Amino acid sequence: VKRGEGLSGFPEWLPEQELVERHILDTIRRQFELHGFGPIRTRSVEAVEDLMGGGDTSKEIYGLRRLAGDDAEGESRIGLHFDLTLPLARYVTEKRGSLVFPFRRYQIQPAWRGERPQLGRYREFVQADADLISDAPLDHHADAELIGLLATTLQQLPIPPVKLRLNNRKLLEGYYRGLGIGDIAATLRAADKLDKIGESGVGKILDEQGLTGAQVEKVLAITRIEAARPANLARVKELGVEHPMLSEGLDELGHVLGVCQEQAPPEMLVGALHIARGLDYYTGTVVEGVLRDHDDMGAVCSGGRYDDLAGGGKQKLPGVGISIGVTRIMGLCLHLGLLKQERRTPALVYVVLHDEEARGETQAAARALRERGIPCVASSAARAYGKQIRAAERLGLRYVWFPARGDEPHQVKDIVSGEQQEADPASWRPADEAAELRFVE
Amino acid sequence: VKRGEGLSGFPEWLPEQELVERHILDTIRRQFELHGFGPIRTRSVEAVEDLMGGGDTSKEIYGLRRLAGDDAEGESRIGLHFDLTLPLARYVTEKRGSLVFPFRRYQIQPAWRGERPQLGRYREFVQADADLISDAPLDHHADAELIGLLATTLQQLPIPPVKLRLNNRKLLEGYYRGLGIGDIAATLRAADKLDKIGESGVGKILDEQGLTGAQVEKVLAITRIEAARPANLARVKELGVEHPMLSEGLDELGHVLGVCQEQAPPEMLVGALHIARGLDYYTGTVVEGVLRDHDDMGAVCSGGRYDDLAGGGKQKLPGVGISIGVTRIMGLCLHLGLLKQERRTPALVYVVLHDEEARGETQAAARALRERGIPCVASSAARAYGKQIRAAERLGLRYVWFPARGDEPHQVKDIVSGEQQEADPASWRPADEAAELRFVE
Numbered sequence: 001v002k003r004g005e006g007l008s009g010f011p012e013w014l015p016e017q018e019l020v021e022r023h024i025l026d027t028i029r030r031q032f033e034l035h036g037f038g039p040i041r042t043r044s045v046e047a048v049e050d051l052m053g054g055g056d057t058s059k060e061i062y063g064l065r066r067l068a069g070d071d072a073e074g075e076s077r078i079g080l081h082f083d084l085t086l087p088l089a090r091y092v093t094e095k096r097g098s099l100v101f102p103f104r105r106y107q108i109q110p111a112w113r114g115e116r117p118q119l120g121r122y123r124e125f126v127q128a129d130a131d132l133i134s135d136a137p138l139d140h141h142a143d144a145e146l147i148g149l150l151a152t153t154l155q156q157l158p159i160p161p162v163k164l165r166l167n168n169r170k171l172l173e174g175y176y177r178g179l180g181i182g183d184i185a186a187t188l189r190a191a192d193k194l195d196k197i198g199e200s201g202v203g204k205i206l207d208e209q210g211l212t213g214a215q216v217e218k219v220l221a222i223t224r225i226e227a228a229r230p231a232n233l234a235r236v237k238e239l240g241v242e243h244p245m246l247s248e249g250l251d252e253l254g255h256v257l258g259v260c261q262e263q264a265p266p267e268m269l270v271g272a273l274h275i276a277r278g279l280d281y282y283t284g285t286v287v288e289g290v291l292r293d294h295d296d297m298g299a300v301c302s303g304g305r306y307d308d309l310a311g312g313g314k315q316k317l318p319g320v321g322i323s324i325g326v327t328r329i330m331g332l333c334l335h336l337g338l339l340k341q342e343r344r345t346p347a348l349v350y351v352v353l354h355d356e357e358a359r360g361e362t363q364a365a366a367r368a369l370r371e372r373g374i375p376c377v378a379s380s381a382a383r384a385y386g387k388q389i390r391a392a393e394r395l396g397l398r399y400v401w402f403p404a405r406g407d408e409p410h411q412v413k414d415i416v417s418g419e420q421q422e423a424d425p426a427s428w429r430p431a432d433e434a435a436e437l438r439f440v441e
Numbered sequence: 442v443k444r445g446e447g448l449s450g451f452p453e454w455l456p457e458q459e460l461v462e463r464h465i466l467d468t469i470r471r472q473f474e475l476h477g478f479g480p481i482r483t484r485s486v487e488a489v490e491d492l493m494g495g496g497d498t499s500k501e502i503y504g505l506r507r508l509a510g511d512d513a514e515g516e517s518r519i520g521l522h523f524d525l526t527l528p529l530a531r532y533v534t535e536k537r538g539s540l541v542f543p544f545r546r547y548q549i550q551p552a553w554r555g556e557r558p559q560l561g562r563y564r565e566f567v568q569a570d571a572d573l574i575s576d577a578p579l580d581h582h583a584d585a586e587l588i589g590l591l592a593t594t595l596q597q598l599p600i601p602p603v604k605l606r607l608n609n610r611k612l613l614e615g616y617y618r619g620l621g622i623g624d625i626a627a628t629l630r631a632a633d634k635l636d637k638i639g640e641s642g643v644g645k646i647l648d649e650q651g652l653t654g655a656q657v658e659k660v661l662a663i664t665r666i667e668a669a670r671p672a673n674l675a676r677v678k679e680l681g682v683e684h685p686m687l688s689e690g691l692d693e694l695g696h697v698l699g700v701c702q703e704q705a706p707p708e709m710l711v712g713a714l715h716i717a718r719g720l721d722y723y724t725g726t727v728v729e730g731v732l733r734d735h736d737d738m739g740a741v742c743s744g745g746r747y748d749d750l751a752g753g754g755k756q757k758l759p760g761v762g763i764s765i766g767v768t769r770i771m772g773l774c775l776h777l778g779l780l781k782q783e784r785r786t787p788a789l790v791y792v793v794l795h796d797e798e799a800r801g802e803t804q805a806a807a808r809a810l811r812e813r814g815i816p817c818v819a820s821s822a823a824r825a826y827g828k829q830i831r832a833a834e835r836l837g838l839r840y841v842w843f844p845a846r847g848d849e850p851h852q853v854k855d856i857v858s859g860e861q862q863e864a865d866p867a868s869w870r871p872a873d874e875a876a877e878l879r880f881v882e
Binding site: 007010011012013014015018019021022033034035036037038039040041042043044045047048060061062063064065066067068078079080091095098099100102104105110112114124136141142145344345346347359370373374375376377378380381391394395 | 448451452453454455456459460462463474475476477478479480481482483484485486488489501502503504505506507508509519520521532536539540541543545546551553555565577582583586785786787788800811814815816817818819821822832835836
C-alpha cells in the first residue's frame with residue numbers, strides 16, 4: 001500500500017455511481033420495511049473464536065490489533081465479520097429477552113473477507129440481509145415469505161433480470177441417504193463445486209471419497225434437473241431413489257416454488273437441483289440468484305433456511321434469510337457498462353448568484369425551494385451567468401434558477417429544453433422525470 | 442472477549458432504538474441532500490502511514506491482519522479509519538480529475554478508535570459528515586454555508602437543543618502572535634484543554650512552556666469571552682492586543698456568526714473564544730456543539746475550515762466541513778432517558794391470518810396495502826384472534842387488519858381507540874401520527 005494509491009478489493013465509487021448505489025440500497029430498504037422487517041445494525045467486529053467457529057477458515061478473517069495498544073486485552077481476539085448472519089445469530093442470542101418473535105430484521109452493512117480480489121469479489125462489500133427468526137417451529141410458509149420478498153425486491157431494482165435458483169437441503173440429503181451415502185456433508189461440498197469444476201471434477205472428488213460408480217452417476221444425475229414449474233420436480237422420482245427426507249424436501253421445494261412464482265415473472269424462479277450453497281448451516285430451502293444473461297459471473301444474492309444457527313446453548317431458534325450482494329451487483333453492472341447516469345448530485349436546481357449584493361436573494365430562493373422538498377445548490381460565486389450555467393451542466397443538473405431582484409421576477413431555465421420562464425419558488429415543481437436517476441442500458 | 446458477551450465500546454441498539462437512529466440518520470441525509478451535498482462512501486481502511494500522518498497517535502488506530510494470510514503483503518499496513526475527514530482528503534486527491542468543484546459531499550459511516558470506552562465515547566461510532574472542497578480560493582461564505590447547514594440540520598433532529606460554539610483559528614493565532622508568543626500550536630493545544638483541566642491547569646502548562654505571567658493572563662482572558670451577537674466580539678479589542686491576523690479572524694467570525702444566526706434561534710449559536718478544536722488541520726472557522734442543558738457531556742458535533750488538507754503534493758484544495766456524532770448523540774439521549782418509543786418495527790399494520798385456508802386472503806390484503814406504501818406484517822400463524830392482536834401489540838403496532846373472506850368485508854381495528862370498522866385496502870389510510878416515531882421527553 002502506497003500513500004494515495006487505490007487498495008485492490010476495496011472499491012470506491014464516484015459520486016454519480018454512489019447515487020445509483022444509494023438508489024439500490026433505498027429500494028431494498030423500502031421493500032424490506034414494507035414487509036415489516038425492521039433495521040438493526042450490529043458491530044463490525046466479533047470474537048475471533050466465534051468467527052472461526054463454523055470451521056470454515058476460508059473466509060479469510062481480518063483480525064484487529066490496536067497499534068498503540070498496551071495489548072493487555074490481547075491481540076487479534078476480535079476480527080471483522082465476514083457476513084451478517086453470524087452477527088445476527090449472536091445478536092439474537094444476547095438480546096433474546098428483549099426481542100419480539102417471530103423476529104423480522106434487516107441489516108445493510110459492509111462485511112470483510114481477505115480473499116484475492118477479482119471481478120465481483122471484494123475485500124470490503126455491502127450486504128443487504130433480511131431474516132426471520134422464530135422461537136417456535138417454523139414451517140415452509142416462512143421460506144416462501146423470505147424468497148417472495150427477495151423476488152419482489154429484485155424486481156424493483158434497476159438492474160438486469162435476476163434468475164433465482166431454488167433447492168432444498170433435505171431433498172439432497174434424503175436423496176444421498178437413499179443412495180446409501182454416509183458422509184452427506186462431504187458429498188454436498190463436492191456437488192456445490194459443480195459450477196466451478198464441472199461434472200468430471202465433481203465425479204473425481206466423489207470417486208476419491210469412496211462412492212461407487214453408480215452412486216456418483218446418481219449424484220450427478222440429480223444436478224441436471226432444472227424444474228421451471230413445481231410439477232417438473234416429478235423428474236426426481238424417475239431417478240428411482242426413495243427416502244422420507246427426500247419426499248419432505250421435494251414437497252417443501254414444490255410449495256415454495258409455487259407460492260413464489262405467483263409473485264414474480266414465471267421465468268424468474270426455477271428449481272435447480274445442483275444448488276447446494278456451501279455454508280454448513282442451511283438445513284432446508286436454499287436459494288441463489290444470478291444475472292440471467294450473465295450466469296457465469298457468480299451469485300448476486302443467496303439465502304436459505306437454518307434450524308440451528310441462533311439461540312445459543314439453550315433452545316435453538318429456527319430462521320430463514322436472504323442476502324443481496326450490493327457491492328457485487330454494483331461491480332458487475334459497472335463492468336457491463338449498465339450503470340451510467342448524468343446527475344452527479346442529489347440536487348435538481350442550481351440557484352444563480354447575481355452578484356455579491358444579491359446573496360440574500362439567492363439564499364431566500366434556495367430556502368423556499370428546500371422547504372418544499374426540492375434539493376438545490378446555491379451558487380457560491382457571482383461569476384458570469386454563462387459560467388454558472390456551465391457549472392450546473394457539469395453537475396448534471398437540469399434547472400438553473402435566477403432569483404428575483406428589484407422588479408425582475410424569479411425565472412427558471414430548463415437546460416434540456418432550453419426554455420426559460422417566470423416561476424414562483426412557492427409553487428414551481430421540477431418535471432417528475434428530473435428527479436429520477438437515469439440508468440442507461 | 443468471551444463468546445456471546447457484549448464488547449465494551451461497540452454499542453448495539455435494540456430494534457426500537459435502531460428505528461430512532463435510522464430516523465436521525467434519514468433526517469440528516471435529507472437535509473444534506475436538500476442543500477446539494479451528494480453521497481460518497483469511502484473504504485473503511487486506509488494505509489497506516491496515512492492514518493499516522495497527522496502526527497497524532499492518540500487516535501488509537503486499529504490495524505488489520507489477515508488471520509489466514511500469507512503475510513506477503515505485510516502485517517498491519519492497513520488500519521480502520523478514525524474519522525471521515527482523512528479518507529475524504531485521500532479520496533479527493535485520488536479522484537480529483539473526475540470530480541466537479543466546488544465538491545459538496547456527505548458521508549455517513551462508522552469510524553473506529555481503540556480508546557477507553559466511557560459515556561459518549563465508543564470504539565465504533567457512526568459519523569455524519571458534510572464537506573465542501575474547492576479548487577479555487579474559498580471565502581468565508583463557504584464557512585457560513587456549512588455551519589448554517591449544521592444549524593438547520595440539528596434543528597430537525599428529535600434531540601434536546603444543541604448550542605453551537607464558534608471560534609476562528611486566525612483570531613486565536615493572531616492574538617497569540619500579537620502577544621509575542623512563539624509556539625502557536627503548543628499554546629493552542631494547551632488552551633484546548635480548558636474544559637478538561639480548567640484555567641489553573643492550562644495556566645500551569647503555559648507557564649511550563651515559558652510564557653510570561655502577563656502572556657498567560659491574556660491567553661486565559663480571551664477564553665472567557667462568549668459573544669451572543671457579532672457586536673459583542675468588540676470585547677476582544679478591549680484586551681489591547683493587535684495583529685492583522687487577529688483582525689481578519691474577528692471579521693470572519695463576526696460574519697459567519699451573523700449569517701448563521703439568521704437561520705437559527707438566536708441562542709443556538711455563540712462566539713466562544715475558548716474553543717480551539719484539537720485537530721491540527723483547521724486554519725480558520727472552528728465550531729463545536731454541545732447539548733445546551735448538558736454541556737459537560739462533550740461535543741456532539743464539530744467542524745471547521747481547513748486550507749491544506751486535500752489535494753496531495755500539488756496544489757492544495759481548501760475546504761470546510763461539519764461532522765455530527767450520531768452514536769454519541771444516541772448514547773447521550775439513551776443515557777438521559779430521552780429516546781423511548783413504542784414501535785419495534787417499521788410496519789404500521791398487522792394483517793391477521795383467519796386459518797390455513799385463508800393464506801391467499803392475508804397475502805392479497807398485505808400486498809394491496811404495501812402497493813400503496815403502507816408497511817405491514819402478514820401473520821404467519823393462524824392462531825386465535827386474541828393472540829394475533831396481542832402479537833401486534835407486542836410489536837407496538839396500532840392497526841390490526843382482518844382480511845375479507847366470503848361475504849365478510851375487510852375490517853381494521855385501531856388498537857389505540859379500540860374501534861373496529863370496515864375498510865377498503867385500496868383506499869384506507871393510517872392516521873398521520875401513526876407513521877411518526879414517538880419520542881418521549
